[in-house]
Amino acid sequence: MKAIQITKTGGPEVLTYTDVPEPVPNADQVLVEVTVAGINYIDTYYREGIYHYELPFIPGQEGCGRVIEDPKGEIAEGTVVAWTGTAGSYAEIAAVPRNRLVAVPEGISHDVAASMLLQGMTAHYLIHGVRDTQEGDSILLTAGAGGVGLLATQMARTAGATVYSVVSSDEKEKLAYEAGATEVFRYSDNLAEIVRRRNGGRGVDVVYDGVGKETFGESLEAVRPRGLVCLFGAASGPVDPIDPQILNTHGSIFLTRPSLGAYTATDDEFRMRAQAVTRAIEEGSLNFRVGAHYALADARKAHEDLQSRKTTGSIVLRIQD
Numbered sequence: 001m002k003a004i005q006i007t008k009t010g011g012p013e014v015l016t017y018t019d020v021p022e023p024v025p026n027a028d029q030v031l032v033e034v035t036v037a038g039i040n041y042i043d044t045y046y047r048e049g050i051y052h053y054e055l056p057f058i059p060g061q062e063g064c065g066r067v068i069e070d071p072k073g074e075i076a077e078g079t080v081v082a083w084t085g086t087a088g089s090y091a092e093i094a095a096v097p098r099n100r101l102v103a104v105p106e107g108i109s110h111d112v113a114a115s116m117l118l119q120g121m122t123a124h125y126l127i128h129g130v131r132d133t134q135e136g137d138s139i140l141l142t143a144g145a146g147g148v149g150l151l152a153t154q155m156a157r158t159a160g161a162t163v164y165s166v167v168s169s170d171e172k173e174k175l176a177y178e179a180g181a182t183e184v185f186r187y188s189d190n191l192a193e194i195v196r197r198r199n200g201g202r203g204v205d206v207v208y209d210g211v212g213k214e215t216f217g218e219s220l221e222a223v224r225p226r227g228l229v230c231l232f233g234a235a236s237g238p239v240d241p242i243d244p245q246i247l248n249t250h251g252s253i254f255l256t257r258p259s260l261g262a263y264t265a266t267d268d269e270f271r272m273r274a275q276a277v278t279r280a281i282e283e284g285s286l287n288f289r290v291g292a293h294y295a296l297a298d299a300r301k302a303h304e305d306l307q308s309r310k311t312t313g314s315i316v317l318r319i320q321d
């Protein structure tokens with residue numbers, strides 16, 4: 001079968017379109033013909049070797065496709081499923097964990113299904129897990145027009161929060177407003193000051209920072225005393241080590257660095273978040289934007305676009321019809 005394989009870590013050029021043997025599912029897996037694979041920022045961390053898989057590996061943490069074979073005979077051949085929580089999705093065929101997949105309702109397209117779980121469940125645990133967002137909360141969110149950003153904005157607004165979104169271009173600003181952001185800002189050295197001015201000088205209840213290195217300092221400045229900084233990503237690079245005393249000097253603030261894995265650790269929690277996201281998309285209360293699609297052979301270009309901040313919403317690899 002055709003797949004993208006990584007034999008050494010590095011830049012987008014290490015994503016190699018090649019022939020590899022088909023995977024053989026174990027009893028905990030289901031064999032799937034992949035129609036669309038979701039592309040996530042985390043794929044770039046594995047590609048670069050910031051996170052580790054044993055080499056060689058096929059990247060891609062999520063996708064959508066049709067079941068070819070279930071060794072346990074529980075899922076019918078042809079069932080359309082979406083999954084996350086395993087590598088190997090940038091391929092024509094994948095063996096995916098049965099406890100990390102959901103049936104895709106007819107009304108949801110394969111493009112959306114392929115990218116709804118990882119980013120959707122992340123937005124869900126950020127807004128409803130790390131802290132249960134309440135009516136009247138104020139939130140600052142970086143990368144507000146990205147895959148996670150647009151979804152987290154909608155979920156936070158639905159919960160009644162004020163959302164200050166940070167983006168880098170006019171196009172992204174428009175998308176952030178369309179997702180419901182209360183106000184949209186550009187990155188700057190005095191971002192925290194600008195946000196505080198809008199917020200009665202108080203600072204926001206929570207900062208959700210997926211950008212990391214370049215924004216973390218402003219995130220600490222923007223949060224109110226005893227507020228929460230949730231550092232959930234490193235799109236601009238990992239944050240330098242900090243002295244815990246810094247939490248004191250910013251007003252006894254809290255800092256967390258969560259992962260989707262920890263917030264979907266049990267099958268029940270995975271199902272609860274996956275169903276919440278799937279249902280919201282099906283009902284139309286969560287608008288899911290797939291900003292671009294690429295052929296499997298063009299995975300390199302997709303990673304280049306993602307890392308040069310050219311993409312909006314989610315992006316996918318279309319592998320077969």
Ligand code: NDP
Binds near residue numbers: 146260309310313
């Ligand atoms: P996005 O679609 O949001 O793409 C990343 C965005 O980061 C860019 O579009 C860009 O938006 C922004 N950005 C800011 N600075 C830089 C920079 N120097 N280089 C590149 N991009 C930059 O990606 P995802 O939705 O997939 O992920 C968003 C973040 O969430 C990532 O950091 C990812 O690792 C994290 N994440 C964390 C999870 C967790 O459980 N902890 C799970 C899923 C994602 P702009 O141009 O507007 O700044």
